[in-house]
Amino acid sequence: MSRGPRPSSSRRSWGTDEDGCSILHVDMDAFFASVELARRPQLKGLPVIVGGSERAVVLAATYEARAWGIHSAMPMTVARRLCPQAVVIPPDMSAYREVSRSVMEILGDVTAVMEQVSVDEAFLDVSGARRRLGRPTVIAERIRSDVRRRHGIGCSVGIASTKFVAKIASGHAKPDGVMLVPRDATVAYLRELPVGALWGVGERTEAALARWGMTTVADIADSDVATVQRAVGRVAGAHLHDLAWGRDPRPVSPVRREKSVGAETTFARDEHDMGRVQTAALDLTDRCASRLRELGLVARTVSVKVRTSDFRTLTRSRTLPTPSDVSRELYLTVRDLLATVDLGGLPVRLVGVRVEGLAAASERMSQPTLDEALALTDDDTHAAGRGADRVVDLVRSRFGRGAIAPGSLAAVGRSELPTTISPTLDLS
Known part of the structure; x- marks a missing residue:
């Protein structure tokens, strides 16, 4: 359930030039809740929460439930108070794992260069699949079509020249959309974002940057790297400065080791x-x-x-x-x-x-x-x-x-x- 910051124009087109944009981030929309709706189509359009007892937390919520302020990790007691009419469904982890396995098979059929990062999201490098399957946007639509046809659930896809921009773009494409960020538009796209959109920036880092007057990605990019390092540390500062300028050399790694x-x-x-x-x-x-x-x-x-x-x-x-x-x-x-x-x-x-x-x-x-x-x-x-x-x-x-x-x-x-x-x- 993405709650990341979005630019004011998050759903707009950032261009059509797909050259150099070979990385896709595929993210299932409200995954657990979507699986449950596929099994219970009569609940579509209603606020639905997947979660355990009153003392547990929200695992997933439909967009109708999110409109009431419900989000993942929220205590169930709070979620029920915000939206008492919501339909609450206990989680079925075995079903979610099975659908996840099938979705990853679909992605694996597109390219072997696929890095699963969670039960409901993965990165793909489609540079080697373009001759066979077409442009990245065409591949993204094929993936979304195959997932919906097989499981009746939606997914959003971000397309960019780097992993972290593709991930941000998929969040901005939700629900059920595709966003392409051309390589030449990367810096302009990032400059509209708050610092919390960058990988590795949590509440503590965000507060540290704010003390130095940096609240947007543009602020970080326009600051010299030494200033950012003084705010958050030498390694983290250099990393965030690189991300603010769209620099992220990390490749899609097909083998993901459990930590x-x-x-x-x-x-x-x-x-x-x-x-x-x-x-x-x-x-x-x-x-x-x-x-x-x-x-x-x-x-x-x-x-x-x-x-x-x-x-x-x-x-x-x-x-x-x-x-x-x-x-x-x-x-x-x-x-x-x-x-x-x-x-x-x-x-x-x-x-x-x-x-x-x-x-x-x-x-x-x-x-x-x-x-x-x-x-x-x-x-x-x-x-x-x-x-x-x-x-x-x-x-x-x-x-x-x-x-x-x-x-x-x-x-x-x-x-x-x-x-x-x-x-x-x-x-x-």
Whole structure:
């Protein structure tokens, strides 16, 4: 859900010269909400919010809901108060991931030089596809047509000579549009923007620039680089000065490496029972570990986040002696970190788990077969844990995640990940 600053003429044409404009930024419009509307066409035209319980936050909202001031990350209680007539739909992450996978396949058919940056957006370098598919604007319309025909949802496309200008342009093209910023019009286009439109400028950086009298991109461009560096630091200052003049040499990188994997949950009521907090953390850790194994990665750092009833957010992290994707090993660290959090006697509103310092799983960490895992000694807990995880992954791949889930915490101290298998599950 884009809330970035826009120039006063954001929807106007900036020219038709497409030479040198080979980079596209494709961004799905209100992605989660659009997927839900495609499944529930009777809701089109109504304010729709995708979000969880009253204590959760807005994940997506239709443009009809945004007209009421609703935006992503807004507490659901605030969103409901702003627009009490809105239709609220609980999120279906599996459906969104499946549509995302299909959309990325469409983009991959256009060019192999495609960099997915989130579940609903990607950069494409179409310089090698122009002879086959035509001009960038023609390619953009083809993408939008294919996505709408296959999934019934819209997307907006920005076209420019650099990644960051293409991204800004796609936001200005929303909803359901295309914006081309010719290479020769780049600086003029950027000069109309506030500083918050530049990559890397958050509230703190924006305030620091404002103290030096820089509130627009034009102000940064017209200042000497030393002044910008004094405002925000040497590296950041030089970078922002380059962006203000449209200089961004970063290419579209087809391989995107995950930097972290995380999950969190907000309790329906503030939770006083730390046993229940640990149970929730166990499930979150298991989800993170499963995702690591799916991606073929291991993590070196484990972090926990706890938000208390007064909205204080407390974090703790620890570096593992050896990178791991074993659910039990990661959870033991999570459990220890939770024990170090001083709640000040307050109940817990939210708990989260995140693993970072990711690297490719090495061959020496190969998983044993089920027979090998069962034959291991109690001392070989790491290998046994990987064997147990493999069984869990196999069952879930066949019957779904709900078929096997974390169970009693009492088993965590043993070599296997505690799990509960549905008694009605047919494993034959």
